[in-house]
Amino acid sequence: MLITCPYCGPRDVIEFTYQGDGNRERPQPASQNLDAWNAYVYDRLNPAGDHNEIWQHSGGCRAHLRVVRNTLTHEISSVAFARGDHKVAARHKAEGKT
Amino acid sequence: MAEYSAFSLLKNALTGNKDWKPAWRKPAPKASYDVIVIGGGGHGLSTAYYLAKEHGITNVAVLEKGWLGSGNVGRNTTAVRSNYLLPANTRFYEHSMKLWENLSHDLNYNVMFSQRGCLNLAHTPAQLDDFARRGNAMRHLGVDAELMTTAEIARLVPALDVSATARFPIVGGLMQRRAGTARHDAVAWGYARGADRRGVDIIENCEVTGFLRDGDRIIGVTTSRGEIRARKVAVAVAGSTGQVMRLAGIDTMPIESHVLQAFVTESLKPFIDTVLTFGMGHFYMSQSDKGGLVYGGDLEGYNSYAQRGSLPVVDEVMSEMLALFPGLARVRMLRSWGGVCDMSMDGSPIITTGPLPGMYLNCGWCYGGFKATPASGWCFAWTIAKDEPHAFNAPFTLDRFHRGLVIDDKGQGATPRLH
Numbered sequence: 001m002l003i004t005c006p007y008c009g010p011r012d013v014i015e016f017t018y019q020g021d022g023n024r025e026r027p028q029p030a031s032q033n034l035d036a037w038n039a040y041v042y043d044r045l046n047p048a049g050d051h052n053e054i055w056q057h058s059g060g061c062r063a064h065l066r067v068v069r070n071t072l073t074h075e076i077s078s079v080a081f082a083r084g085d086h087k088v089a090a091r092h093k094a095e096g097k098t
Numbered sequence: 099m100a101e102y103s104a105f106s107l108l109k110n111a112l113t114g115n116k117d118w119k120p121a122w123r124k125p126a127p128k129a130s131y132d133v134i135v136i137g138g139g140g141h142g143l144s145t146a147y148y149l150a151k152e153h154g155i156t157n158v159a160v161l162e163k164g165w166l167g168s169g170n171v172g173r174n175t176t177a178v179r180s181n182y183l184l185p186a187n188t189r190f191y192e193h194s195m196k197l198w199e200n201l202s203h204d205l206n207y208n209v210m211f212s213q214r215g216c217l218n219l220a221h222t223p224a225q226l227d228d229f230a231r232r233g234n235a236m237r238h239l240g241v242d243a244e245l246m247t248t249a250e251i252a253r254l255v256p257a258l259d260v261s262a263t264a265r266f267p268i269v270g271g272l273m274q275r276r277a278g279t280a281r282h283d284a285v286a287w288g289y290a291r292g293a294d295r296r297g298v299d300i301i302e303n304c305e306v307t308g309f310l311r312d313g314d315r316i317i318g319v320t321t322s323r324g325e326i327r328a329r330k331v332a333v334a335v336a337g338s339t340g341q342v343m344r345l346a347g348i349d350t351m352p353i354e355s356h357v358l359q360a361f362v363t364e365s366l367k368p369f370i371d372t373v374l375t376f377g378m379g380h381f382y383m384s385q386s387d388k389g390g391l392v393y394g395g396d397l398e399g400y401n402s403y404a405q406r407g408s409l410p411v412v413d414e415v416m417s418e419m420l421a422l423f424p425g426l427a428r429v430r431m432l433r434s435w436g437g438v439c440d441m442s443m444d445g446s447p448i449i450t451t452g453p454l455p456g457m458y459l460n461c462g463w464c465y466g467g468f469k470a471t472p473a474s475g476w477c478f479a480w481t482i483a484k485d486e487p488h489a490f491n492a493p494f495t496l497d498r499f500h501r502g503l504v505i506d507d508k509g510q511g512a513t514p515r516l517h
Contacts, residue, residue: 001408014410018400021354035500041512042443042499043350046340048403071355071401 001074006081007061015059021045022052022066022082048072054082101291102206121287122166122294127301130327131159133482134319136306136342137335138162140171140282140468141460143289144475145334145482146298147205152476153483156297159328161321163305163338167286170336173437174468175360175394177373177384179216179277180241183232186493186505187446188239193490194473195241195276201472207288209280210387216277216373217246217254219422221266225377229272236274246271255370257423265421266378277373279384285471309346316346316456332458332482334474337403337438339461346454352443352499353462354514356397357436359407361415363429365389374422381418390432393419397439397515407436439464444498445516446505449477449491458482459496464516 001013023045027036045051051071056064064082069075101119110117133149135142138160149155162168178198180191202208220226226245233243248268252260260268290300301323310318310327318327335342337355366389373384383393395415398407412434420427442448442462447470449460460478463470477491487494493505499512508516 012410013408021401038500039350042352044340044352044354044514045350046354046401048338048341048355051401053401069400071403074402074404 001076003055003057003065003067003076004079005057005060005063005065006079007063008057011057011060015057016055016065017058019054019056019064022054050077102208121291122300125299125301127159127161127304127321127323127326128299129325130318131299132157132328133330133332134158134326134328135160135332135334136319137169137333137338138166138290138300138302139169139334139336140167140286140289140471141336141463141474141478142332142334143171143286143293143300144471145332145460145478146293146300146475147289147296148476148479149483150293150296150298152479155479155483158293158298159326160293160298160300161304161306161319161326162300162302165302166290166300167283170437170439170463170467171286171471172283173360173435174282175382175384175392176279176282176386176468177216177277177382178211178280178469179274179373180469181216181218181232181236181243181272181274181277182507183235184505184507185235185239187507188236188241190473190477190490190494191470192239192241193476194470197472197476198280198469199276201280201285201288205288205292207284207291209284209288211278211280212387213276213278214372214384215273215275216375217251218272218375219251219268219377220270220272221268221378223269226270229270233272242274242276244273244275246273254372255374257369257425258374259422259424266376271377273372279373279386280468281387282468285468289471289475306342306345314455316454329456330458330482331456332460332478334460334478336440336461336463336467339440339459343459346457348453351461352448352496354401354441355403355438356400356441356514357402357404357407358394358397358439358465359411359415359434359436360392360394361412361434362386362390362392362432363426364432366391366429376418376422378421379414379418381415381422383419391426391429397441398436399515403438405436405438407434439467441514441516443512443514444504444506445508445510447474447494448496449474449481449494450487450496451481451485453496462494 380396
């Protein structure tokens with residue numbers, strides 16, 4: 001399996017570290033919303049098909065990547081920097097969620 | 099029930115083997131049953147068998163999407179053991195071990211259960227201490243366990259590199275003598291025949307496409323072979339758990355599906371007569387009766403339903419094998435294959451009523467579903483028949499994750515990569 005890193009181009013999967021399901025939303029660190037923490041830690045969509053996931057190019061530029069990969073065929077339909085998603089926590093704050 | 103005996107073998111041999119009956123019928127689905135079990139793998143079949151045998155519930159259908167035993171029951175590395183640390187796991191897997199010890203007689207079907215032992219190798223003094231702790235925990239609950247020295251291990255497995263210059267020198271190991279291997283296909287066939295002869299309908303090539311509901315209650319399923327109703331619908335679909343539960347409107351589960359590969363070499367003369375596990379990586383090996391070395395390693399590491407593995411893991415597993423057995427460098431690998439494992443977030447299974455009324459759930463088997471086959475079916479059948487769990491599976495609830503009652507044998511925290 002090749003993952004096309006936006007910096008480094010197509011590289012073998014052994015250069016990358018899987019960091020898991022990218023659909024989960026991490027609650028604010030101070031959040032006491034147990035349901036939100038439980039969902040973040042334990043609950044998974046686990047689709048058979050396109051899966052939104054986070055990889056790190058740990059054996060290369062070390063960038064964190066948001067990858068959409070088909071879990072049946074391993075076809076990768078998109079790779080982008082994950083850093084755009086760091087606004088998740090900020091958005092929660094703006095909406096007054098915990 | 100005694101269909102297979104020395105007498106019947108002789109009689110059929112003399113009459114040209116024309117009179118054997120198929121081990122299970124190929125019935126068309128009826129409109130309704132008392133219980134539907136979704137999934138014709140080891141666990142689904144053993145559930146149906148024990149429903150009929152232990153609880154007298156014989157109006158049961160087992161629905162299998164493909165053909166019988168085409169999933170993980172025919173893809174595993176056949177190891178059977180009960181060498182866990184935590185009491186919930188130890189009690190459950192030891193119950194399974196006791197069922198294994200009598201399974202061939204119980205089924206009148208030779209499952210070739212061979213108690214050749216399972217040896218976990220330790221490579222550091224700290225790891226050996228940890229094994230001693232686990233061994234003591236096992237013995238405390240009546241399970242056999244013994245620590246072995248490097249010299250004893252060298253006598254037991256002469257091909258092993260036990261030298262101080264090995265990549266990861268061996269300092270000892272934990273042995274469970276009653277552990278071993280079984281013939282996985284025979285387990286599927288034996289349970290299928292036992293269930294079938296008691297009246298269970300095993301319906302192959304019957305894919306569940308949805309659930310019939312009356313309000314919240316599950317009252318049956320829609321399938322590729324029509325609607326089938328039942329008072330109780332049990333789900334035992336391993337790696338497909340997320341997909342089937344989604345059909346019931348449950349979108350998230352504490353489970354990820356991952357691929358685990360297994361390998362077999364060309365046949366060798368007797369090489370190793372125990373199940374061996376490596377302590378500095380993830381590698382386990384035994385030798386089949388045909389002579390092939392059967393072995394496996396770690397998950398692919400990312401979510402997958404592909405039922406096939408990738409080359410980086412092949413590379414890793416082979417290097418682990420050679421770290422233990424340098425002499426195997428020229429042995430040829432015959433086949434490799436992959437199975438989809440339902441990896442729970444604490445490494446322990448789920449056998450429970452619910453989560454919807456009329457539904458029963460059996461999943462989260464991680465690497466270890468095969469050895470659990472008898473107890474999984476036995477406990478699941480109890481749970482279905484009595485609408486409450488047996489003491490053996492009472493800890494294996496679905497809501498334990500959200501209630502802080504995880505059964506984390508490795509003490510590693512939430513990750514779908516355990517065991």
